[in-house]
Amino acid sequence: PAQEQFPFSSAAPAPLHSTEDTRRPKTLIPTAALPATAMDTRVPPVPMDPATAVMFRLDGQDPDEMEALFARVLSYTHYALPDPPVSVDARLFGLLPHHSVDGFSRLPDVLLRNIVSRLPVKEGARTAVLSRRWRGVWRSAPLVLVDSHILPAAAATAAARGDARRITSAVSRILAAHPGPFRCVHLTSSHMEEFHGLLTRWLRILANKGIQELVLVNRPWPLDLVLPSTFLGMTTLTRLYLGLWKFPDTAGIPSATCLPNLLELGLCSLIMESKDLDFILDRSPVLETLYIHGNLFKLSLRLVSQSLRCVKILMSSFEEIAVVDAPRLERLILTGCWSRGGVCTKVKIGYAPKLHSLGYLDSGSHDLEFGNTVIKAGTKVSPSTMVPSVRVLALEVRCGVRNDVKMIPTVLRCFPNVETLHIMSGKTGQPSGKHNLKFWNESGTIECISSRINLLVFHDFRGDRSELAFLKFFFESALVLKHVVIVLANAWFTSMEDMHSKVNPLRSMKRASAGSKIMVTGCSDAEDGGMGNFKRAPGSSIGDPFVNF
Structure with missing residues (x-):
């Protein structure tokens, strides 16, 4: 079908909440922390809003230089993210040029749902206009939603706020129209500060509709936008990647298992305290893989986990990385890490009887402690x-x-x-x-x-x-x-x-x-x-x- 419209609810999308943010960016990133290669060049720069530019000038920083620097941070964040399970170029063709028989519609529903779940969200939604049966197929297929696939050439245009708002409205309609489950959702193209209340609503919908994999990245202004704690109630999550947020304060959150099925966690350029990282590890009882990318803040990492098997830390700075009690840990990988003000990161290896692979250890950046020595x-x-x-x-x-x-x-x-x-x-x-x-x-x-x-x-x-x-x-x-x-x-x-x-x-x-x-x-x-x-x-x-x- 050639239609560009989506068969979603015709109800008006939820309003975008626009609030003036007067908070001052609190953390600046040293340019030396970022190498010049290995970026995802598909990610466009994000224009800085005037209020943030004024704040940087008051802090004695050049807004143009900071905008370029954070464009690199955003690019590195996207480079680190896992690829979505569908390609933006995937298409569904029911008839080959020399065939007159619709072979697809003869397939059983379970196979059709499998096919639709492998299409970009626009292509999957278009199948619903083929017939009443196909509408049911789309609504029952485990959906993959990648917001950068919604607009044509979205990877090149998502920096424009007008395009980002169109993506946001489309995401709202998709979440309302599809009953779930959502197999995988990548939300990386909207300007999150404009609709923080709506984001909370999205996360609640995804939690109720059986989200399995979630990638959620800010654009990144403002620098200290607090991530809604709603994601901690996503009990069906198995994979979670967060980028360019301030992690919510976990002090008031009830001490119960939050992410009981989470197997893989990626934290990219987050403002986060050690107690919050301890909180998430303690309440993810089956977590096997932890990735930390671009941590640029004062933080200590204590690995106390009965399930972790692989920890990978990239281009980050820690006061201390301590393997305290990790009986299943097989890999501790450190690469591109750097020290702050010439102070080395203390790397302590305690109880890790299955640790098989370790490195890169660097005597110029790491102080090593094995046992208590x-x-x-x-x-x-x-x-x-x-x-x-x-x-x-x-x-x-x-x-x-x-x-x-x-x-x-x-x-x-x-x-x-x-x-x-x-x-x-x-x-x-x-x-x-x-x-x-x-x-x-x-x-x-x-x-x-x-x-x-x-x-x-x-x-x-x-x-x-x-x-x-x-x-x-x-x-x-x-x-x-x-x-x-x-x-x-x-x-x-x-x-x-x-x-x-x-x-x-x-x-x-x-x-x-x-x-x-x-x-x-x-x-x-x-x-x-x-x-x-x-x-x-x-x-x-x-x-x-x-x-x-």
Whole structure:
């Protein structure tokens, strides 16, 4: 059908609530926290409203610069979100050009509902005008609602407030017309500050109509718009992603299970206190996967959960990340994290007997504590400071920086059973000390290198002397090494000849494991190797979460 209208209720949509917001943005994001690549370039910038621009000027900030910065934040948020289960380009054709028989209408209702639920919301709704039977199919199909699919080329036009209001009105009609259940809902294209009361109503409707997956992102002005706490009553939710909100105060919420079926939670650039994060973890009894992206506020993370299996923290800053009691935790992944004012994040590993994969640990950004012992260079390792369950370990090291290099032997001794080691070679501004083969030989035997590690992946190789010294020591010590993957630093080498001159010394190095093989490869397109994208994040069934070459 060619009709553009929707077969929804003809009743007038709920009014958009427009309120003047005089609150001052409280938090500014340091530009250095955001890398320049791996953004979702489909997300347009969001024009700043005049009142917010005045507030930034009063704070001594350039509104144009802040608008550009938050456009990047919004883009990174969308880059991190999971893809919707339907494509905006999907279409339903009942007849092929050379056929005269309608084969679709002969299918059983259960199969037709499955087909309709895989269409964009506009295409699914249009099937209702085909016949009375098809209207029933649409109303009974588990609906996927992606608001950016409502208008033509919405991804390019959603920044305009007029278009956003049209999307908002359409969403209201869809929620009123369809009885549910809603299999998946993505609400990312409206200007939420204009209809906060309506948003509360939407969330209540979705809770009553069996919502299973919800992605809810602000646009992002104002910066401290409070998310309605209504979502905490969505007992059917299995997947939830929230972006660019101020998390509601949980102090007055009754202490009962709020999200009893939630399996996956993503928190993107939220203003949130530690007690609220503790609240949500404590009241999600089957939660298996926690993603935190772009946290830029003072926060401590305490992992106390009987169900969590994977925690992934991207481009964030924490005072402390403490694995207190997580008996099922298999993966703790930290990437793109940064310290505030030179103060390192304390990473504490307590009770996590199934922890299999850990990293990237960075001595420049992390203070490590295992058991009750703070790990420093030269710390005498004992059973209480070891994490024997870890098989895949990732470290970020600036090979030309003395303090980084001195930590490596101690840290590796804390993981005696590591079989796969990833080393991310960090950029060095000014080298601070020579770390040649003598330094490494004097560090003594490292158990996991000599008898456990069979795969070494060295990321961002630049071929400097400090990197070569570490690799030479490793090759001469690793008795069971089978494979070495050298991932070249992006745009570092001036020519193929330059690259070969840096790589060739690796091939001539003596190796304790004579059968080991070296593979040299280019880096991935994304600066973070794809780790900054939740939809590309491997699940707990994949052995190595750091492989992307």
